[in-house]
Each structure stands twice: as structure tokens, then as C-alpha cells.
Amino acid sequence: MTEASARGGQPQEFEKVLAGSDTAVAQFESHDRTAVERLQHFLHSSPAAVPLIVLIASLAVFAFVIGSRFFSPFSMTLILQQVAIVGIIGAAQTLVILTAGIDLSVGAIMVLTSVVMGQFTFRYGLPAPVAILCGFGVGAACGFLNGWLVAQVKLPPFIVTLGTWQIILAANFLYSANETIRAQDIEAQAPLLQWFGNNIRIGNAVFTYGVIAMVVLVLVLWHVLNHTAWGRHVYAVGDDPEAAELSGVNVNRMLLSVYVLAGLICALAGWALIGRLGSVSPTSGQFANIESITAVVIGGISLFGGRGSILGMLFGALIVGVFSLALRLIGTDPQWTYLLIGVLIIAAVTVDQWIRKVAG
């Protein structure tokens, strides 16, 4: 190369032909997209759309097949009551899964916190508000243990929470001596524990405080995830932790805060669980972890992290609730519900994979 070689942005010899080429280097939308591609792009930019469509479609189909016995204010709000606990736990699960983690211990944390709230009131005679605060403290501590093991010790979230699930559940049985606190006793001595069981009636529609708590929680978290820096960082960490770190996100602190918040939300679920059951039972909520993961997956949130909307999780939980109630009303074997939910999970992940190809 000579001295005159291509100084100051002049094209080099082999690049001279570029002068004749299309000047729009970074052109977007270069061709008319087909309807299918447009659909794919729409679903890519609105991840909660698929579960919402499925929810509306299944409501319509069952309303048509079963009629007003299903499509009534009472039945609709009954579904909400039945999914309230899963919805709250699902919110915690969503946060963890968005960071590309998974939390198998959510159900165990919920049960332990409800037992702590009950036993602290009845065994030690603490005032109910103090016992509830202790429950939240225990939830946060369990979340902190998970978060510390994931963020600082760098263990895989699946393994960490598989371990803490067993530990917390065993601690729950050991501490409670497998003893149930009866609903009548709670009602007489500490009605605050059952507070989430209270309801507002509008005609035949029944909204328990637990349902309202679930909806408010999901809306608040939706706002936080989409409109605050913390929420954007949750997505960034789940997407590519290394890139997030280099862009100035403190990944370890982020993960720790997510697991602690998940623990606190599980404690809220523990409190709401007492309202739902009336009693405090150490054997309740055994499948809450699997049910919450189901809601998250059907809700279109990617298990690989960084993608999806918490509203999708709510729709996912409601889809499961709609199928359970509708099939019960039709009078089929309950196994059909599980079978169909299994199909839905696989279908949801298939659609998720297809939508992600938009990036390719």
C-alpha cells in the first residue's frame, strides 16, 4: 500500500464498487412482509398476546358448550379465587424465571411462612400483626438464602432451589410437628390471619381480598418490570448477564434482590393461603411450585430468561383455572384436565420457539 492509500475515510480499491450499491446500509423493513411474518412480529413485540388469545378462545368455547352454568359472574369469580394463590406464587416465579433462573422452593416458602404466621400467634402468643411480619421475615430470609447461593456461590438455580425446597419443607414439618391450626381458633383469636379470605360481593360475583391482592400485585410488578430501571435490569440479566454487567448492571446484587423479593411474595401467598383455607396446614400447597411454573410457561415467558410479560403468567394461570372448572362442570375424569394442560405446556413452548425465530 502506498502513502496515498485511502486516508481519511476514502474507500479502498476493492470498495470503490460500493459507490454504485444501495446506500442504505442499515435498512429495515426492506420487503413487504407476509401476513404470517407480521403475525410473528406482532407476537414477538407483545408476548402476552398468545395466552390472552388462548384464554379468550377457551372461555368462548366452554361458554358455548356448557352455557350459563359456566359463563356466569359466580363461576368466573370462582376461577379467580381458585387461581389466586397460584397467581401470587406465579408472580414470584416470573421474576426468577425472567433472570433465567427457576425457583422450585416457592411452594415450600409459602407453606413455611403460613405456618410461622400461625404458630407464632398461637404457640408464642404474639400479636397477629407481629406474627405476620415474622412470616415475611422468614420469606425474605429463605429468598436471601436462594439468592446468595445463586449469585455469590454461583450454583445453578435449579440445584439450589431443589435443595432449599427439601430443606424448607422439612423445616416446616419439623417446626409445626405436622400440626394444623383449626379455622375456628383462628377466626376467634386472630382473624387478621384470615384477612385475605374476606370478600366483596357484586351481585353473584365474589372477589376475595386474595384475588384483589393477586391482581394488584401483578399490575404493580408489570409497572416495575416495564417502567423502572430495576425492571429493565431483570430482563437484561436474564438475557445476557455478561452484557448486563459490562453495561453497568450489578448482576449479583440484581439476582439477590430478585430472590429476596420472590421470598417476600411467597410470604404474601402464605398469608393469602390462610385466608383461602381458613386454617394453617403444613401439608397444603404441595404442588404450588409446579403449578406456578406451569402458569409461567403457558403464559409465554421463556424459561431461558429475558423474555415474556408477567401479564402472560396471569393469563396462563387463568387458562389452567378455566380448564379445571369447565371440565369439572362437564363431568369428565379430572385426569383430562392434566392431560390438556400437558398439551398446552408443550404448545406454548413450541409457539415461543417460533416467535423467537423473528430474531434470526
Next chain:
Amino acid sequence: MQSEPLLTARGLVKRYGRVTALDAADFDLYPGEILAVIGDNGAGKSSLIKAISGAITPDEGEIRLDGKPVAFRSPMEARDAGIETVYQNLALSPALSIADNMFLGREIRRPGPLGKWLRMLDRPAMEKRARAMLSELGLMTIQNIGQAVETLSGGQRQGVAVARAAAFGSKVVIMDEPTAALGVKESRRVLELILDVKKRGLPIVLISHNMPHVFEVADRIHIHRLGRRLTVIDPRQYTMSDAVAFMTGAKRPPETAVAA
């Protein structure tokens, strides 16, 4: 280059066990220049750049920015000091929008109680600034500032990463292999981008293996060899073959060039 250097390093040493990655390496960057850093694989140029951008802390030696000694313990500290780095992997979050990516880790919050108590992001302000930055660099063929980065081409992503660095870098912009993953046309655009950033008065450290690109845009070329600065050459006085010969040890550099 009469003025004082903006960023200097003297006697940097970095050892990894028995391997010495940096062996008393020196470095000088002058205001407003494009300094290319070249070197064979394993010559220690990555370690040098990481030390300057805060990704590693050297065992010995001194780094001065604006004449004042600095010791970065993390990339964030270097960033706060005004040194922005465009990493080879770009450090973008694919699922987030262009605007969210540009402001990742330094978001703007709404004024008043919405920002203070609800901690709400000021999306309009962020998008406005992102759009302004991209248009300034001639990248506004990117239509929708709210679209996810994963829907962009490689060149567009590079553009977003460069725009982010140029928008926030107040002192120095470091670019690590910015054209390595790009096609001919997109590389050309990125080289123009680099010159645009230079026009804004920001000095650039360019790490590249692509000799034609280096010789095209660089004002000076820092040749790294065996963990230290071998020489700094003027690309107008040497050929690419000379540079490669110095870099690989096939030829010894003239003593005078070191002072350049």
C-alpha cells in the same frame, strides 16, 4: 501531536500465574486522535485494553487520565471517569429496545414524584436522546427506537453500541474489533462512524486485526509485542507489511519511531 497525552500508562505489569501478560507496558493516547493497537495473538493487547477500561487491575504500573493517576477496579469506574468501551460482543441485551440498551445502567428517571417514588423511567427523554445520537451518527435508517435490538442486523447493532459509547464517553472511546463480525458494506459504515466520532473531538483507541482498516483510519499505530509496546508508527510512513513484520518480530523497528 504536540499537546500532552490524555491517557497514559507506564510500566503496566499483569501476571496470570506463571504467564506474564503485560511486561512493563507503556501506552499514550493524545487528544483527538485515532490510535490503533495491533499485535499478534497473545501479545497482551487485550490485557492492555482491559487494564485501561477497568476490566482488570494491573499488578504494577500507573495509569494517568488528564495527568491524574487513576486506578479502576471495574468497568463502571472507568465509565464514570469518561472512558467508554465498545466490546467485541457489544454488551447489548437483545430483548431490550434500542433506547433501553443505550441507557442500560444509567437510566433517566421522571422528574417529580413519579420518578422519585414510583421510580418511573423517563422514556420520552431517553428515546429523544437516543434518536438524536443515532441521527447524529447517520444511523436513523433505524426506524423505531423502541424495537428490540435482536431484530437489528449486525451493522445496526454495532451502530447502537458505538452510539452508546459516543453519547456517554466524555474522554475516550475504546473499540475492540468493531469490524470483525461485519460484511464489507457494514464495515465501511462502521469505519465512517469511527471517523464521525473522531470529528466530535473524542480520541479513539481501536483494536483490530484488519490491517487495511487500521491503516485507513488510524493516526498512529501502537504495535504490541511480547507484553509491551514495541513501537508506535505513523501509518503514512510505513506499509502494512512493515507493520506485520514488526508485530511478528520479523523486522526490528527503527529506534526513532518509538518517540513518534
